[in-house]
Amino acid sequence: xxxxxxxxxxxxxxxxxxxxxxxxxxxxxxxxxxxxxxxxxxxxxxxxxxxxxxxxxxxxxxxxxxxxxxxxxxxxxxxxxxxxxxxxxxxxxxxxxxxxxxxxxxxxxxxxxxxxxxxxxxxxxxxxxxxxxxxxxxxxxxxxxxxxxxxxxxxxxxxxxxxxxxxxxxxxxxxxxxxxxxxxxxxxxxxxxxxxxxxxxxxxxxxxxxxxxxxxxxxxxxxxxxxxxxxxxxxxxxxxxxxxxxxxxxxxxxxxxxxxxxxxxxxxxxxxxxxxxxxxxxxxxxxxxxxxxxxxxxxxxxxxxxxxxxxxxxxxxxxxxxxxxxxxxxxxxxxxxxxxxxxxxxxxxxxxxxxxxxxxxxxxxxxxxxxxxxxxxxx
Numbered sequence: 223x224x225x226x227x228x229x230x231x232x233x234x235x236x237x238x239x240x241x242x243x244x245x246x247x248x249x250x251x252x253x254x255x256x257x258x259x260x261x262x263x264x265x266x267x268x269x270x271x272x273x274x275x276x277x278x279x280x281x282x283x284x285x286x287x288x289x290x291x292x293x294x295x296x297x298x299x300x301x302x303x304x305x306x307x308x309x310x311x312x313x314x315x316x317x318x319x320x321x322x323x324x325x326x327x328x329x330x331x332x333x334x335x336x337x338x339x340x341x342x343x344x345x346x347x348x349x350x351x352x353x354x355x356x357x358x359x360x361x362x363x364x365x366x367x368x369x370x371x372x373x374x375x376x377x378x379x380x381x382x383x384x385x386x387x388x389x390x391x392x393x394x395x396x397x398x399x400x401x402x403x404x405x406x407x408x409x410x411x412x413x414x415x416x417x418x419x420x421x422x423x424x425x426x427x428x429x430x431x432x433x434x435x436x437x438x439x440x441x442x443x444x445x446x447x448x449x450x451x452x453x454x455x456x457x458x459x460x461x462x463x464x465x466x467x468x469x470x471x472x473x474x475x476x477x478x479x480x481x482x483x484x485x486x487x488x489x490x491x492x493x494x495x496x497x498x499x500x501x502x503x504x505x506x507x508x509x510x511x512x513x514x515x516x517x518x519x520x521x522x523x524x525x526x527x528x529x530x531x532x533x534x535x536x537x538x539x540x541x542x543x544x545x546x547x548x549x550x551x552x553x554x555x556x557x558x559x560x561x562x563x564x565x566x567x568x569x570x571x572x573x574x575x576x577x578x579x580x581x582x583x584x585x586x587x588x589x590x591x592x593x594x595x596x597x598x599x600x601x
Contacts, residue, residue: 227253229518230284231263232275233294236564236573237494237510238263240502244511250518255284263294265565278302285311292471292517293493296323297371314419314470314517315492322467323492327369327400336466338459339486341365341478342403350391353399357387360401366390369398378436380404405486407478411445412497413460414474416512419519423461424512426505426525428453431476431497437571438496440592441534443504443527446584449483456485463490472513474498496536496573501525503560503578504532529580531587535595537575539568542601545575552577552597559594 231238234256242263245252255273256264264270273280275298285291290312303317313320322329330343344360346353357364366387368377377397381387391399410433414426430445431438445453460475474495476488498509507515507523515522542548545563552561556579563575577598579591 225251227251227269227288228290229253229514230255230288230291231267231294232281232284232291232298234258234261234263234270235294236262236566238294239266239564240494240499240510240562241514242266244508244514248511248514250514253284253288255280262564262566276302278305281306282309290314290517292513293320296320296492300324316468316470319467319469320492323490325369326367326489327398329490330400330402332467333463333487336462338462339484341405341486341488344401345369346399346401348396348398350388353391354384354387357381357401358384361403362387363404365402365404366394366399367402368394369400371397376436405478406481407486408481409445409479410488411448411456411477411479411485412441412474412495413456413477414472414495414498414509415457415460415464416472416509416516416522416525417464417469418516418522419470421465422522423464424507424522424525425457425461426498426501426509427527428456429497429500435571437536437538437573439536441497441500442584442588443500443532443534445479448479452479452483452485459485459487463487471516472498472509499562499576500532500534500578502562504528504534504580530582531584532578532580533584533587533591534576534578535591536573537577537595537598539570539572539574540599540601542599543568545598548598548601551601552594555597556590556594559590561594561598 228250230253232255239262254267254270256270271284300317303313327345333340363382366379379390410431413428417423427444429441429443432440464473472494474491478486494509494513502508506526560578566574577594579587581587
């Protein structure tokens with residue numbers, strides 16, 4: 223008789239893949255709902271079903287006999303999650319919380335009600351002429367975002383005139399949009415916390431992230447030269463979001479550090495997040511282990527860093543096609559680099575892995591991490 227899984231994970235991407243290592247260490251068994259038999263997580267999780275996260279029958283199948291279900295992404299329809307709840311399963315995070323990671327409009331309204339610092343925003347009407355009239359009052363430049371479905375820079379446009387806004391509205395083809403002020407910011411930060419159903423919360427150091435073409439390229443933990451009071455404010459915001467919204471699992475709050483010394487909430491993610499990958503090699507408990515602990519209501523692990531600095535650099539699809547063969551070159555050149563490959567086919571701009579370097583000298587750690595990633599990406 224096969225052993226019963228402890229939890230189901232919906233989605234077969236690299237986040238689910240990276241949950242498997244701490245699951246094995248903790249003696250936890252995962253059942254995976256994967257998009258295909260060869261996707262990233264399906265290569266390492268033996269107990270798997272191939273199916274569609276928008277199909278209630280497939281969701282029921284992966285949850286059969288499994289009390290808790292968590293996610294590699296935020297795209298499972300809320301109505302399906304409520305059905306699973308009614309049938310005795312426990313989605314973590316639950317649909318009431320997950321809504322605010324799925325819908326940017328709902329998120330902006332809720333965080334504003336909570337009094338948390340956000341950019342100025344406007345929910346746009348669906349009719350283009352009305353939307354343009356309201357944008358004229360809101361002012362240009364503005365950032366237009368689809369309320370659902372955007373990631374890695376997709377579904378986001380900067381518009382500086384009515385003509386540009388009209389083009390975006392036409393391209394959006396009836397999708398709900400939210401307009402936000404174009405924030406004058408120094409850099410982007412991320413504050414991560416883990417929270418379990420018992421209410422225990424553990425915060426990770428606030429990190430600096432660098433985006434290129436809307437995709438996270440590099441993370442430095444902790445954020446260099448961040449004013450301690452601002453770091454504490456960012457952490458307090460993340461803890462308050464997790465508590466007020468009832469988040470279970472990992473929460474990443476992406477923030478702007480503005481040029482005038484404030485922090486503003488940009489996005490929310492209720493799962494392990496790219497800005498926390500450094501914690502696999504750089505912290506006492508990785509975000510992936512704490513996500514598993516949290517959704518199963520186990521005591522959370524400490525987030526204490528192993529060294530003063532950790533740098534994570536994403537590897538995007540580039541000139542190198544055989545990543546596994548190139549790994550030997552990378553490790554010969556930078557032996558202390560930690561290489562994480564996602565088992566994905568190389569395509570331009572696609573996240574196919576990351577490297578992390580941990581150490582005491584930030585300049586040296588940065589240089590080594592960038593060198594290792596460059597060798598893996600471009601040879």
